[in-house]
Amino acid sequence: xxxxxxxxxxxxxxxxxxxxxxxxxxxxxxxxxxxxxxxxxxxxxxxxxxxxxxxxxxxxxxxxxxxxxxxxxxxxxxxxxxxxxxxxxxxxxxxxxxxxxxxxxxxxxxxxxxxxxxxxxxxxxxxxxxxxxxxxxxxxxxxxxxxxxxxxxxxxxxxxxxxxxxxxxxxxxxxxxxxxxxxxxxxxxxxxxxxxxxxxxxxxxxxxxxxxxxxxxxxxxxxxxxxx
Amino acid sequence: xxxxxxxxxxxxxxxxxxxxxxxxxxxxxxxxxxxxxxxxxxxxxxxxxxxxxxxxxxxxxxxxxxxxxxxxxxxxxxxxxxxxxxxxxxxxxxxxxxxxxxxxxxxxxxxxxxxxxxxxxxxxxxxxxxxxxxxxxxxxxxxxxxxxxxxxxxxxxxxxxxxxxxxxxxxxxxxxxxxxxxxxxxxxxxxxxxxxxxxxxxxxxxxxxxxxxxxxxxxxxxxxxxxxxxxxxxxxxxxxxxxxxxxxxxxxxxxxxxxxxxxxxxxx
Numbered sequence: 001x002x003x004x005x006x007x008x009x010x011x012x013x014x015x016x017x018x019x020x021x022x023x024x025x026x027x028x029x030x031x032x033x034x035x036x037x038x039x040x041x042x043x044x045x046x047x048x049x050x051x052x053x054x055x056x057x058x059x060x061x062x063x064x065x066x067x068x069x070x071x072x073x074x075x076x077x078x079x080x081x082x083x084x085x086x087x088x089x090x091x092x093x094x095x096x097x098x099x100x101x102x103x104x105x106x107x108x109x110x111x112x113x114x115x116x117x118x119x120x121x122x123x124x125x126x127x128x129x130x131x132x133x134x135x136x137x138x139x140x141x142x143x144x145x146x147x148x149x150x151x152x153x154x155x156x157x158x159x160x161x162x163x164x165x166x167x168x169x170x171x172x173x174x175x176x177x178x179x180x181x182x183x184x185x186x187x188x189x190x191x192x193x194x195x196x197x198x199x200x201x202x203x204x205x206x207x208x209x210x211x212x213x214x215x216x217x218x219x220x221x222x223x224x225x226x227x228x
Numbered sequence: 229x230x231x232x233x234x235x236x237x238x239x240x241x242x243x244x245x246x247x248x249x250x251x252x253x254x255x256x257x258x259x260x261x262x263x264x265x266x267x268x269x270x271x272x273x274x275x276x277x278x279x280x281x282x283x284x285x286x287x288x289x290x291x292x293x294x295x296x297x298x299x300x301x302x303x304x305x306x307x308x309x310x311x312x313x314x315x316x317x318x319x320x321x322x323x324x325x326x327x328x329x330x331x332x333x334x335x336x337x338x339x340x341x342x343x344x345x346x347x348x349x350x351x352x353x354x355x356x357x358x359x360x361x362x363x364x365x366x367x368x369x370x371x372x373x374x375x376x377x378x379x380x381x382x383x384x385x386x387x388x389x390x391x392x393x394x395x396x397x398x399x400x401x402x403x404x405x406x407x408x409x410x411x412x413x414x415x416x417x418x419x420x421x422x423x424x425x426x427x428x429x430x431x432x433x434x435x436x437x438x439x440x441x442x443x444x445x446x447x448x449x450x451x452x453x454x455x456x457x458x459x460x461x462x463x464x465x466x467x468x469x470x471x472x473x474x475x476x477x478x479x480x481x482x483x484x485x486x487x488x489x490x491x492x493x494x495x496x
Contacts, residue, residue: 062418067423085375163411164415167377167419181411182380
């Protein structure tokens with residue numbers, strides 16, 4: 001079934017996106033709000049998945065969530081859950097490698113906000129939750145959305161860590177990048193080409209859409225010209 | 229000594245070549261006291277031979293300090309392409325006959341020197357602390373074995389051999405949904421080492437390199453094509469004699485125990 005890896009990849013990338021959004025935004029917010037010893041070290045740790053070769057990230061994840069790993073052991077003994085070699089492992093891999101992109105992008109957007117605006121909301125009696133959703137997020141929206149798009153693209157294209165922890169089980173955990181790799185290596189260039197086309201179109205249209213959207217937000221009159 | 233004289237001969241030959249290029253100069257015999265020049269020997273070899281070759285290098289250079297061995301290790305297919313593009317090398321050791329055959333067809337190797345250097349075996353491995361009772365390949369159908377890792381057969385040679393064995397034994401279809409197809413044989417080893425699969429199929433040499441796995445079974449004779457590592461001198465090598473000498477050393481009484489230590493069987 002030729003569309004199976006495509007559907008799986010989209011599902012995995014979307015699921016990763018939910019986690020990346022939750023963790024990325026909350027950590028970016030927390031890091032802006034609070035100062036504590038070791039903050040710089042934690043920030044550096046957050047950037048690691050960006051610099052480590054994905055195969056290494058995958059190996060570390062395998063050690064952690066594998067059958068004999070600390071997290072893997074805990075999950076299987078407490079919840080009878082085995083995530084290695086399942087699509088959930090692919091979601092985990094996607095989340096880990098995409099997280100730094102979301103975090104960096106959101107943090108930059110949060111830092112660019114004039115905190116006087118938030119303080120103004122507070123003096124008017126808004127609670128922290130309300131300030132966050134009605135002042136902080138709308139002002140940082142652009143950074144959050146571009147972080148989401150980049151993260152989605154990164155999770156969609158994830159290969160190294162995914163193949164390590166999700167394995168390569170055709171029909172079950174074989175995502176588009178894995179299908180491309182094995183098709184290309186076995187010289188099935190038409191199949192590899194098909195998947196390359198699909199993943200390129202998906203990513204291209206998303207990033208193009210994002211650029212268009214941000215342009216329109218900045219100059220509302222741009223819309224007419226761009227769509228023509 | 230035979231080796232010594234061959235080096236002197238090469239040295240003289242090299243001197244003649246250099247002098248021949250210098251037109252009217254009077255030929256001068258090389259001084260007898262002069263030590264033979266250091267010769268660099270480049271060996272392009274399949275990366276699976278890495279550990280064995282490293283040990284051989286130490287031993288060989290102790291005996292032959294004037295020969296400097298340089299290894300270029302990689303996937304056999306990549307090495308083949310490098311040689312086709314004219315990369316300098318004296319000896320090629322491939323992990324399968326295919327790459328050698330292709331170079332041979334292009335007259336890039338010295339066919340007379342070609343030999344089957346070593347052979348590898350295919351084995352079934354389990355984690356060291358495994359409680360599953362596996363003693364033969366057929367036991368893979370046992371329900372206690374939930375996941376089995378092999379190399380992706382279309383891409384990884386070890387996976388191709390594994391598929392051949394499982395088909396021959398008539399259990400391929402029965403275990404198909406337990407398979408995790410790895411992108412290389414080292415990943416199979418990692419999966420077994422970390423206990424994430426109950427069993428894996430790798431080369432005997434891979435199993436020998438890990439202390440966290442044990443061999444449960446050897447692939448029965450005749451269930452897969454022989455896994456042969458051919459070696460040959462390259463036609464472009466300018467040091468045919470030294471290279472021949474090293475090739476003989478590899479398959480001789482000094483190379484043999486080292487290859488066997490790392491799990492290889494000497495070629496026939």
